[in-house]
Amino acid sequence: MIVGTAGHIDHGKTSLVLALTGVNVDRLPEEKKRGITIELGYAAMKVPGQNSIAFVDVPGHEKLVRTMIAGASGIDFALILIAADDGVMPQTREHLSILSLLGLSRGAVVITKADKVDASLLAQRELEAKQIIASTSLAGSPVCCVSSTTGEGIDTLKQLIIKAQTHEVQQQAHPVQPALKADLQAAHFGARMDLDRVFTLDGLGTVVAGCLRQGNVKVGDSLCLAHEPTQAYRVRSLQCHNQSVQQVAAGQRCAIGLAGLERSQVERGQTLCDPRIALSTQRFEAWLTLLPEEAKALRSGTLVHLHMGTQEVMATVAVLGQSSLEPGASALVQLVVQQPVHVWWGDPLVLRDASATRTLAGGLVLEPHGLLRYRQTPTRLTYLRQQHQPLIQSRFVAALQDMPFGLDAAHWWRANGLVDWPFVPTDIPHVVADQHQRWFIAAPHFGPMRALVVDALTAFHTRWPDEVGPDVQRARRLALPKMPETLWTLLLEQLVRMGDVVLNRGFVQLPAHSEQLREADQIIADKTLPLLLNGAVDPPWVRDLAGTLCLPEVQVRMTLARLAKMGGTYKIVNDLYYHPQVVTEMASLIRKLVAQEGHVTAASFRDAVGLGRKRAIQILEFFDRIGFLRRVGDHHLLRPGTVLFPVVGS
Template sequence: MIVGTAGHIDHGKSSLVRALTGVETDRLKEEKARGISIDLGFAYRTFPNGERIGFIDVPGHERFIHTMLAGAGGIDFALLVVAADDGVMPQTREHLAILDLLAVRRGVVVITKADLATDERLLAVEIEIEALLSGSALAGSPVIPVSSATGLGVDTLEALLSQAAREIGKRSAKGRFRLAVDRAFALQGAGTVVTGTVLGGEVRIGDTVRVSPSGLVARVRSIHAQNEKAQIGKAGDRCALNLTGERIGRDAISRGDMIVDEHLHAPTARIDAQLSVLPSEPRPLGQWFPVHLHHGAAEVAARIVLLDDVQIAPGTSSVVQLVVDRPIAAMSGDRFVIRDTSAQRTIGGGRLLDLRAPARKRRSPERRALLQALALDTPRAMLAALLETPPYYVNLEQLARDLGLGSEETSTLYDDVIRIPPDSGDNVMAPSRWLRLRQGLLADLESYHAENPDQPGIGLERLRLMGEIRPPAPLFRLILQGLQRQGVLSLDGAWVKLASHVVRFSPKDEVLWGQVEPHLLGEERFRPPRTRDFANMLEVDEPRMRSLLKRASRMGLVHEVAHDSFFARVVVATIIEILQDVAGTKAKGEFTAADLRDRLDNGRKVAIEILEFLDRHGVTLRRGDLRRLNPHRLDLFGNAAGDEREASQTDFQEVNAERRDPVQARPVS
């Protein structure tokens, strides 16, 4: 168990810790000279029942509230100290408010200097404390008079702490490792050492970890847990880690950093959060309100973005977006505190919800529903709610990372999901939502074919936007590719159609097309005849020839690259492949119209027409006379064989739990 002190300056917090442990926590020369705590102090004691308890002694001066916050983030139990002579003071109230905001629910109030007070005075202070605690998380906590000088009440306090340690027990070591750094220093003969409270998971000697948010990689050379040598450090332990690695020096790590499992390194600078403003705040908080954000042992400047149209009044709560000046290492569910920019007062605090908050559309109904889901108490409840919230799918890998979950815990989140594996991780949908998506998609295709029988299909983006459920475009393409492999539909470049849908020429046009097609695919394919040329060559009316080629374009057989200039679809795909080859030989991948003209031997005018056509469709990106290919649009005209081969390696079917991820997944049907 980790116990943290709290209370006003000169109320005897350090003396109380010394009486309990025999350790002097004021180690700095200035602290000893001035008789006040300036930095965090640490002490440990093994109680007669075998419980080893760590103590974090925090400074009480208002100038060092930021230091108090750095130590309070990982405590299990609070020692709220009130001196018998002074009674409740300003920092008593502020420290108690901070404990409330950090959700510290267990504690005891100690009336120090009890040997110097009369019984009447002690009773008056107890009444004052009872009123102070009313409505707080520590309401109803024991109040014990103690004298660090004479030992009065120390035995009673020790017994209470020992009992609390048994009741609280050890924190679960499940999940991934996180340690909030509150000290970093160099030790002669050892190197870089960091200390802090393990917030989750466990770490062993030899493990590879990340320093976040910097991203530096380190190896754990040795561990001290609860001030004793150890092979392993677990959640709830005060740990010192001796770290080694490239660029791992004392100056590379500082208070506020996190030492984390490699999977958890994902710094963020924009977070949606639930914020409660203290009743003591003099005025409402408005848009873009500047604050100091305290999270773990970190302190960083931030701005508050309101997600409602009204300001946040004192004593009320609201969902907000926190925009921080520099990235921090955080987890969904972490507690935080905000103070004013002059460090004079604590404004409020709350709980982090979404670590990947968007800068746009942050007030939409979909965002509000998502944040309500993320505010639920358990990961399992969160996932169930998220799967019924737009966009109706969840990236399990990202959710597990943001919640600090390991593979074993992730496997318990959901019993029955449909897995959709994109490039970036495992996406899942609820079976009912998948069925609605699939049925709606096929119904939209059937309706489109009925209204447009002469069209070869519908564009991917248009089809995506027709649906009630609209996955992001990359995920939507993956879904379509899975359905194509099942034989339900067909993907042809930019077109989607039902597998059963066929567009045909009339018998008369079929004959004429048979005369046109060889010219579009033969030696003239890179400079095919224009509409008038075809009409003259085949001795048909120009309007009829134009009608035939327009129909062929709607059928997806050709593309009208320029007015009355039609290229076979497969030829356009071939030209894109040629441009990829050309770009591969050029510095920065940039090429000119002359480069294409020389490869196709089709004249400058036709080469420019082709490139302008590709410009319009986003396949090429032009800057002056130079162009480069857009890698995200290369498959627009059917050049997608490589992408489909890659996607086919992970089909929509039941995923072997031992091979991939332990969450059970049903096959898509």
């Protein structure tokens, strides 16, 4: 369990942590000189027979609220401190508001410096404490009176904290999303941690520290910085409460030594995570509550400071479904940030005004991938409201209902911080899934979509009966032009498996459709195909074929064009046709090059096949055109999940 302090400056937060743990968490010379906390401080309290309890000491100065939010975002139990001689002060109220906005419901109010006032004033402070938390998420929390100087009440407070940890172990509760993350340590959650400290140690190299938000981390695991998901770093060492360990679990504060990570590559405020859940976004939707004490409503277009864990960026608010958000009310919003952030469903957030002098609102993330257009349609708003619930199965069903083209499992996992299913998706009624459970769609959406594909192919065969069918990408444009390519590929696989359509050498056709060449064309095809096969990667052009066969060039050209429409040849450029066997072999070669380098270029393909650069470019552009590759700059990438030229045996 992680315990965090909160309260006004000079109300005894650091002294209380020292009294509870024996550790002075003020480590900076300026902190010791001025007697105030500037950076987050960390300590641990050993509990016989239980895990140690971690403490996070936050600064109380009004100019350091951003640091306080970073520290408070990872705690499980809050100690709200009120000095007996001062009473409730401005930062007491602001810190309490922040804790409430973060959804923290477990804690205690601690009246410090009890030795400095008489009994009547102490009783008054206790009453004030109960009143100030009455309208917050911490309502009903116990109130303790202590003195860090004399030790009065310290043992009682210790026992209260230990009891809270025991209760947490029994219940495994989470303050924001209890039903979703009843077990944050479960294997189906990917590990992630907001970094609040980065330093180097002799013999260990770069070390990052923070609270592990979810998942488990073991020595030897591979983790990445969320903004660089392709660059993984091996976990070299783990420490928890200054003790070397082999594994840490969600809810624990830890330090992680990472092999290969330079100090200059990482900084506080970044996110460390399992590469499988890494995501970045500049637009996301959330459920937001405006503080009741705000003087005016929050309107769309308002510029704010967004705090999420240790991340802080400027953002613009768009209130969804209504013109503004009134004080004390809650609503759906979209937040557009000025630089990418790393968020997942259920992450708590806090908004402060543009000058960072006042806390405005708080809430939690509902959808990490916000829409640029159609964000306020009734369907979208209904979907977002349905995402504001803790039961993950219900959110999955809502997502299916909102997505007419189906749901990419990997994409949905990532948005929810998952690396595996926490439930059996095929047990949910009226859900259609592909063979490998990569794509899911609600049955009411699947029927009409299936009919559109069949109708489009029927129309194509009626208009062009001599052609085998449209290629994969053309079929998508004819049937479902708005469907994302990745989902289209998965849909096509499902329709093939169900027997609705057939994939014939890269072309899509109905099972009942058959095409035949005319007798004269078949005679020419029988003569040209062996020549194309013998030519391998450098076959003869149409004019050369015509000369070799002593046939009219126009007749050879028309025959090969008809043959290409039936899938019997592949047209690379005008008057240049390749045999299907050769094209399949080149596709296999491209797969190998991509497996080695992650992409293929004109130069690497040229060297691999022994052709000139111009021909290599023409062939790669052909593979781009039919949907096997996708060009990004000078690189050609294999389209994810392509059904063209499958690996033999897959």
